[in-house]
Amino acid sequence: MTRSVTTPRSPLLALEKVEKIFGGLRAIGGVSFAVEPRQIFGLIGPNGAGKTTIFNVVTGVYQPDGGRVRFDGEDISGWPPAKVAARGIARTFQNIRLFRSMTVEQNVMVAGFRIHKAGLLSAVLRNQRYMDDEREFRRRAAELLDIFKLKELAAEPADSLPYGSQRRLEIARALMLSPKLLLLDEPAAGMNSQEAAELEKQIRFLRDELGLTVVLVEHNMSVVMAVCENIHVVDHGETIAEGPPALVKEHPKVLAAYLGEESEEQAVAEYEAVSRPFHDKPPEPDHD
Amino acid sequence: MPGHPQLGTKDWLIRVVISSGVVAGIWGLGLGVQAGLIEYVQRIVLLCGINIILAVGLNLINGTTGQFSIGHAGFMAVGAYATAFVGVKLAPGVAAALGAGALADGVVFNVALLVGALLSGVAGLAVGVPSLRLKGDYLAIVTLGFGEIIRLVFNNTKALGSATGYFGDSPAGLPPYTSFFWVWLWVVIVVLIVRNITFSQSGRSLIAIREDEIAAEAMATPTTRLKVTAFTVSAATAGIAGGLFAHMQSGIRPEDFKFEKSIDMIVMIIIGGLGSISGAVIGGIFLAVTLELMRDLQEYRLVLYALLLVIIMIVRPEGLLGTRELSLSFFKRKAGAK
Numbered sequence: 001m002t003r004s005v006t007t008p009r010s011p012l013l014a015l016e017k018v019e020k021i022f023g024g025l026r027a028i029g030g031v032s033f034a035v036e037p038r039q040i041f042g043l044i045g046p047n048g049a050g051k052t053t054i055f056n057v058v059t060g061v062y063q064p065d066g067g068r069v070r071f072d073g074e075d076i077s078g079w080p081p082a083k084v085a086a087r088g089i090a091r092t093f094q095n096i097r098l099f100r101s102m103t104v105e106q107n108v109m110v111a112g113f114r115i116h117k118a119g120l121l122s123a124v125l126r127n128q129r130y131m132d133d134e135r136e137f138r139r140r141a142a143e144l145l146d147i148f149k150l151k152e153l154a155a156e157p158a159d160s161l162p163y164g165s166q167r168r169l170e171i172a173r174a175l176m177l178s179p180k181l182l183l184l185d186e187p188a189a190g191m192n193s194q195e196a197a198e199l200e201k202q203i204r205f206l207r208d209e210l211g212l213t214v215v216l217v218e219h220n221m222s223v224v225m226a227v228c229e230n231i232h233v234v235d236h237g238e239t240i241a242e243g244p245p246a247l248v249k250e251h252p253k254v255l256a257a258y259l260g261e262e263s264e265e266q267a268v269a270e271y272e273a274v275s276r277p278f279h280d281k282p283p284e285p286d287h288d
Numbered sequence: 289m290p291g292h293p294q295l296g297t298k299d300w301l302i303r304v305v306i307s308s309g310v311v312a313g314i315w316g317l318g319l320g321v322q323a324g325l326i327e328y329v330q331r332i333v334l335l336c337g338i339n340i341i342l343a344v345g346l347n348l349i350n351g352t353t354g355q356f357s358i359g360h361a362g363f364m365a366v367g368a369y370a371t372a373f374v375g376v377k378l379a380p381g382v383a384a385a386l387g388a389g390a391l392a393d394g395v396v397f398n399v400a401l402l403v404g405a406l407l408s409g410v411a412g413l414a415v416g417v418p419s420l421r422l423k424g425d426y427l428a429i430v431t432l433g434f435g436e437i438i439r440l441v442f443n444n445t446k447a448l449g450s451a452t453g454y455f456g457d458s459p460a461g462l463p464p465y466t467s468f469f470w471v472w473l474w475v476v477i478v479v480l481i482v483r484n485i486t487f488s489q490s491g492r493s494l495i496a497i498r499e500d501e502i503a504a505e506a507m508a509t510p511t512t513r514l515k516v517t518a519f520t521v522s523a524a525t526a527g528i529a530g531g532l533f534a535h536m537q538s539g540i541r542p543e544d545f546k547f548e549k550s551i552d553m554i555v556m557i558i559i560g561g562l563g564s565i566s567g568a569v570i571g572g573i574f575l576a577v578t579l580e581l582m583r584d585l586q587e588y589r590l591v592l593y594a595l596l597l598v599i600i601m602i603v604r605p606e607g608l609l610g611t612r613e614l615s616l617s618f619f620k621r622k623a624g625a626k
Contacts, residue, residue, distance in 0.1 A: 059506060061502065080505070081502075081505040081506055082505045082509060082511065085507060085508035093502075093503065093506075097503035097506075098499075098500070099496045099503065100499055101495070102492070102496070109489070109492055110496040110504065110507055110509065111507040111508065112489065113489055113493050113508060114508040116489040120517065123484050123485055123488030123489070124480075124485060125484075126484060127295065131295055133489060134489075137489065174506075177507060177508055
């Protein structure tokens, strides 16, 4: 065993020069960052910077074309999504992916599959083990729905919920996995300022009370600046800045990326990216 | 339904009593049907039961899991041939051991049915493992091919009668094991199994796969394993239906399991509402009855059939029940529903 010595603050999630290429498009070009345990970490960047692609590589939806993803001391690069989720990384989706026809409670209970003990035979026989499972899942789902103020809506179909509640339901569902790391993909999208403020509280609650590590992709800068302790900025698939909010906010490259003060080189690079044929674009509609 | 906190001996005793009551009820009904209905109607009653098994089984994969199989007639064929063949070979031995009679017949028939279910389940596994690893409509293409291949295999297997069909060893053909009692007992068993799977953690995960496979995977759901399991169970139930179907007549021919049969099954679950068990039951009965009523129309039957489907698609595209289930509370809720 040549395992490196784990210092008390070894990162929970570490990306090492991760690359992802779609045809001719370099969606991520060697991004590295580390997320410490119990940290709220922000991943920001302009549209199309590769943030969601990074999430998809971490959760196994995409295979990285280079580099490594380490989680909790283990190399998880290229693992299938279900295995990554079972290992302790839960996520939400940018374009809400709830199980629409199922009730709010059932949506949360689905994520309990990993820890369910009653197999198919128990379910068919409706024996004690099945009853225990169901009761335990109901209890845990009720707890989570309570935290996210969805308890009254437990029996409603998920797609009848207002947008903000659907986003909160996605987080509740992710937590049913009892993850160590939670990846939130634009959790504040479509929320009004009051809902966003509530979300900030909930994200802090996840870390302070549940001991979770949170990585956040978000465009709502007031949310990012308020909750994140460390921010990583990407543009065109490359890291342009990293550090605490106050520092990142003033970084010239970040200002350039967001306000459009581009150098000539960047403008040319952008032009090239735009002029590539459409079939080189990522197949998944899930990107930024 | 809220589960009992502790499942005691008493609960199991109640279950045994209820089950015995159901078995006795089916037995009694069977006697009534035999005494009160002409043979033609009795046959339709049996077909209704077989259709229910087919529809409820197919619904588990097509409706609940959202993976489209369009070759279930192939699994029905495997079950039919296996049941008939095993039954014929087993009968003399069992009759010698238990004495010829209803008991020996019952034992032979049910053992043969279980072998049929097992073999079609294995066939389902063989088809499902490679095609369900992929997302999308690959299952439809593979099952379509499987249905045709299996029919051609039976068409060319001399030991099973080739194109003439399999009629067993005796000149009288296959023994008429299929009775009201066995058909409807198996209906109850299959519906109960499928219902209990659907309303469990596995069932929730199957619906989740239908709704959004990527999200299901992100929730640590072993999607391939669950899809293959559902498909295998579905294939096995089609095998049971095939076995019951085989012993309803003197023999089985490969042409009984043509592509049209698979389409019939799909029509049943679409009429009833994809994803609803009670819908599948209604669809199964509906098709058995209407196909009989339209029998005199010969070829025009297909035209009417198509017309019927078009009308249903326009008037009620989600099927009679949608994804809902019939239950007592359903009728109570109906007044206040949207």
